[in-house]
Amino acid sequence: MTLRFLKQNILISFFILLISMSAFGQEIKGLRYFMQGNAIASSIPYGNNVSAGHYVKSDDAKIYYEVYGKGSPIVVLHGGIVGSPSEMGQLIDSLSQKHQVISISTRGHGRSEMGNKIPSYEQKAKDVNAVLDKVNKDKVTIVGFSDGAYTGYFFAEQYPDRIEKLVAIGAGEWKKGFREFKMDYKTFSAMDELFWKQQMAIRPEPKRVDEWFSTLSNYYSNLNIDKYILGQIKCPVLVMAGEKDQNAPFETVIAAYKMIPNAQLAIIPNAPHPAFLVNFAAVWADMKPFLDQNN
Template sequence: MIIKLFKQKTIFSFFILMISFSVMGQDIKGLRYFMQGNATASSVPYGNNQSAGHYVKSDDAKIYYEVYGKGSPIVVLHGGIVGSPLEMGQLIDSLSQKHQVISISTRGHGRSEMGNKIPSYEQKAKDVNAVLEKVTKEKVTIVGFSDGAYTGYFFAEQYPDRIEKLVAIGAGEWKKGFREFKMDYKTFSAMDELFWKQQIAIRPEPKRIDEWFSTLSSYYNNLNIDKTILGQIKCPVLVMAGEKDQNAPFDTVISAYKMIPNAQLSIIPNAPHPAFLVNFDAVWTSMKPFLNQNN
């Protein structure tokens, strides 16, 4: 998940807030619950299910992905930093009933290698395309959350002939400098030691974890996403966010919606950043008509 807190100056403040935050009767207790605990409502170990797993080489890194179901292809992209495919479990369960679901562990997450390139959204979009070159020749729909949604924006701009639709959850306009990222493994590990032990155990390059945090911090601190990218997207886009999204504040989401030429908007009432974890029914009800409609 991309860690974005509009009014706070440090990444640490965000996690203190999220760990103590209670929404819709569900207490968020540490990163395991927030990102991959029983809130996912799936019994499948997505992101670490080697019976469904594959690798593809994309430039300088091996990218891990899993394939489920049959039908028209949908790519599912998880959030950044503490994100993993498991957080998308209920969405993958539901989508794979009628679609071929391609769940990708993005560069530096889970079983995917870091490589030596900057983990930019341009590069992540290129990684997604490398997976698709291996899996399908059809146009795909992308369902992305936070970091995955931003990757979806860039993929739609870079590869317009490969995408049918995009569902972007929790990703608004991004103005350079309106938040500060200063991340390190020690801080994150202290938040939830067991979560990071699980993650380190499946990462192919665990000794590079501090390098990864440092590289991400530098990239995010210099990032700007506006009409230059969003205004070039041609496919239909469902821009979705929780009303109380702390990471993609309401006004940034509205700005993104207005910048995208063929956009629809869905705001989930009283929901935070991971809206699909706390109110899946509302998210799914909003997504289904968009996924089913003809362009």
């Protein structure tokens, strides 16, 4: 998620702050997502729900995840930098009615440790696989947003025998150098102080946050995602994006859709990057038939 995107979206009405909270920490109630606006929020504190939470060791880091519902397994992966499971709340609420939902806080986010490895998409895919080794040996469907969708692409390429389908929201072709990443905690925390107070309270390594921003900035600035990854994905993929997605521009989404051999496309009219927070009904209407159909 880029600084340019975040600055632009401060002006978008759905990001107006509506919720005021004073309690945060181990027993946070009403955990918010970044720049929370008037979208429907779940009553469950996803990402900090101790009754559903677990840890697994993946290489050098403990990865936190929560499990909800029963049925065929679906992994839910949130966005990056300012992403958290709470932003995926309405999706988890809906999916867990008929599925076992495995919501993962990706490396360095929420209750998951940073470790000392570069938080690459290859590593995040490996972390997802470590969680699945402990939770469910069946093939899974992945529903990922932004950073979580890119992790889904890499997981599908690296572990083709473990994935049934992928829903990738807001993740297009990524050309090295087409964005400038110079991210820092001070700038991001000023955008939503309450969100960061909550997140810093549950992070296992809050003092490493500046190191985390620096490491991610360097990784994202040198990243390239094209047909050499996307063209290797064999499972069915629903490529989805908002028509006005600033973070994954329309043309990059179309390019990714064309590179993936077995892809379907859904564009949410007049929606920005987090399309499911602005128009959940449209996102769900496109997603549900894809999830329900037989391969």
